[in-house]
Amino acid sequence: MKNSCLTSGAGRFCLLLVAAQAWLEGVATPAFTRKYGTSCVTCHEAFPRRNIVGEAFRLNGYHFIDDELYVKAPLVELGDEAYERLWPKAIWPTTLSTQLPFSLINRFLLEVDSDGSRDAEVLFLFPEEIELVWTGTIGKTFSYYGDLIFIQKDFGGNDIQSWAQLKARVGIHDIVGPENLINLNIGTVGTQTMGLYPALDHNNYTTHYYQYSSWIMPTVNMARSGLSEFRGNPFSLQPQIGLELYGFGPRWKYAIGVVSGDVLYPADVAPDDDITFVGTGRNRGAKDGYAQVCYKIGGLGFDGSDSKVEDPTQASADYWRDDSLIMSAFGYAGSAQITTVDNAGAEWEGDDAFWRAGFGLQQKYKNLTVAVGYMYGYDDRPYGNLSPDFVPSHTWFAEATYYVFPWLLPYGRYEGLLLDLPENIAGLNPDQDTQRVVLGAKALVRANVSVNLETTLYTQGADLQSGFDKTIFLLFNLSF
Numbered sequence: 159m160k161n162s163c164l165t166s167g168a169g170r171f172c173l174l175l176v177a178a179q180a181w182l183e184g185v186a187t188p189a190f191t192r193k194y195g196t197s198c199v200t201c202h203e204a205f206p207r208r209n210i211v212g213e214a215f216r217l218n219g220y221h222f223i224d225d226e227l228y229v230k231a232p233l234v235e236l237g238d239e240a241y242e243r244l245w246p247k248a249i250w251p252t253t254l255s256t257q258l259p260f261s262l263i264n265r266f267l268l269e270v271d272s273d274g275s276r277d278a279e280v281l282f283l284f285p286e287e288i289e290l291v292w293t294g295t296i297g298k299t300f301s302y303y304g305d306l307i308f309i310q311k312d313f314g315g316n317d318i319q320s321w322a323q324l325k326a327r328v329g330i331h332d333i334v335g336p337e338n339l340i341n342l343n344i345g346t347v348g349t350q351t352m353g354l355y356p357a358l359d360h361n362n363y364t365t366h367y368y369q370y371s372s373w374i375m376p377t378v379n380m381a382r383s384g385l386s387e388f389r390g391n392p393f394s395l396q397p398q399i400g401l402e403l404y405g406f407g408p409r410w411k412y413a414i415g416v417v418s419g420d421v422l423y424p425a426d427v428a429p430d431d432d433i434t435f436v437g438t439g440r441n442r443g444a445k446d447g448y449a450q451v452c453y454k455i456g457g458l459g460f461d462g463s464d465s466k467v468e469d470p471t472q473a474s475a476d477y478w479r480d481d482s483l484i485m486s487a488f489g490y491a492g493s494a495q496i497t498t499v500d501n502a503g504a505e506w507e508g509d510d511a512f513w514r515a516g517f518g519l520q521q522k523y524k525n526l527t528v529a530v531g532y533m534y535g536y537d538d539r540p541y542g543n544l545s546p547d548f549v550p551s552h553t554w555f556a557e558a559t560y561y562v563f564p565w566l567l568p569y570g571r572y573e574g575l576l577l578d579l580p581e582n583i584a585g586l587n588p589d590q591d592t593q594r595v596v597l598g599a600k601a602l603v604r605a606n607v608s609v610n611l612e613t614t615l616y617t618q619g620a621d622l623q624s625g626f627d628k629t630i631f632l633l634f635n636l637s638f
Contacts, residue, residue: 189261189293190220191606195230196472198605198637203478204567205608205637207361210480211470214462216350217406219301219331219341220294222470223462231257236297252297259294261637263287267365268632269312272613275624276315283310283318286633301329311428314625319428325349325397325436338461339405346437347402351413351450353395355486356520356529357555363600365612365633367425369573369592370516370533370553371395374424375540376579376590383544383585387499391510391540392424393492398437400445408459412451419446419492444509446492457482457522478561484520488533489513496542512537516553525561530554545580552576557596565602570595574618592619598631606637 191198198205201212208216215222222228237251267286271279291305304326312318327345334340349360353371362368371394378388400417418439423429457480458464491513499505516533535551557571574593581588598612610633620627 189257189259189291190215192257193231193255193294194222194228199477199564200470200472204363204600204602205606205635207363209477210458210460210482211462211465211477214458214460215470217404217411217460218338218462219298219329221298225298228470231255252299254296255294259292261291261293263289263291263637264635265289266634269315270630270632271315271625271628272630273628275627276629278315281312281315283312286310299331301331303327303329313428314623315629316625321429321431322433323429323436324433338407341404343402343404345399346397346435347400347415347417348395348397348437348448351402351404351415351488352397352448352490353450354488354516354518354531354533355450355452356484356518357531357557363559363567363569363610364571364596364598365610365631366596366614368555368571369575369594370531370555372425373551373553373575375537375549376577376586378541378544378583379585381585383583384501385498385585386501386503387497389495389497391494391496391512391537392421392427393419393494393512394425395490395514396421396425396437398439398446399435400437406460408461408463409454410452411460412449414449415447417446417448419444420494440495442495444493446490448488448490450486450488452484452486454485455483478564479524480522481524482522486518486520486531487516488518489515496540498542498544506543508539508542510537510540510542512540527559528557530556541580541583541586544583544586547580549580550578566599567601568599570597572596590619590622592622593617594619594623594627608635609633610635 201208201215203209233253234256235251235253237249239251241248241251264285265287267283269281287307287309289305289307293303295301306322306324308322310318310320325346327343327347330342332338333342350358357368359367359371374394375391377390378385380388398417398421400415402413402415404413405411420440420442422438422440423434454460462470493509493511495507496510497507512535514533514535516531518529518531520527520529532554537549539546540549553575555571555573557569559567559569561567572595576591579586579588579590594617595615596612598610601609603609612631613628614626616623616627
């Protein structure tokens, strides 16, 4: 069943409260803590956000520099190293960990309605999610990631819906050329690269998605439109199924991806099936493409160079600090099939060609992190035969996080969405601009146990976000 709020003019703006819901790929899960005998804060500022050591570890296929020196769990050798010299008359040797590569992530969410916009003043999502994650390496060449997530969602105080979803990918590293230049991901791609580097949902402290990444073109109210069916563009910046090339150096990194596009279930829709694969697209000939580039000034290199710590598995006393400036640019281009069927049964089909382009900055100085970003969007014909007008979009954000203590991080974000929607479509509200403030704090009870207290205040478009504005969220997260 689809989220009931999708039938309203504001439906496509429903923003889920789960920044980590499906975007945990690349997180240094507790399985790596056991493999290297180290703390979660070696790779994380505060779970799930990685520090630069964790980012270098992820980019390098879940390996540290001189990785074999730091592995504590014994490895199984699948062939002797001498087989490398015998190849192709022998199978190339590799290694496997003797430990099972599984981790569990548990999220429990309490929601309190403070303005009377919900039927229930208090809502328990206990648990909101249970995530089984498997991640690891096969020698130095291959890495893998997968997760199975059991989910309960209320979509802004509505009836609770539940389902399960899967992601999986395989990484092939140093395929050809200089070290770290060309690597390939196959499967569910985009968790690290679908958007601006300073503001990726999977690497976010808050319980909300970023607005720039989660909004979807508003839908049409069927009862007032004279239609029996309308399928618009389901695009949002979410992981999809496809291929991704990436590379990195001390001060730069890039990613280029080709994905299915035209996804079956956007991020704000409960799927019809009980179990789904994240980012599955419709079986169409056209494919979408995207690219992300980053450049870093100061601090530790993306490849782990310039480290002041000899052993990367031992976190420094100020592991969250990395005085630096990161610049990020992102672009996406694709198309989606638009379908309308009127009450007389007449059907129309066509394509909405669209693109997104954005730029972001992240500045770190001692205990303070500040990030800003802007993205422009263009949809050629998102409403098909209902209107020939193109729709431009503008999304932006500014956020700050400060370390009061290593275990206490207050944060705030101000963000907005501006749309120039057609004014001549029956059943479509042309005024759907929104702006909001997200305020909260994250406390690390332990390195792998955290609590978030957060609220969201809409300064524009609060009537479009019934059930979200002024709601208080308390999130308990435990990983092992």
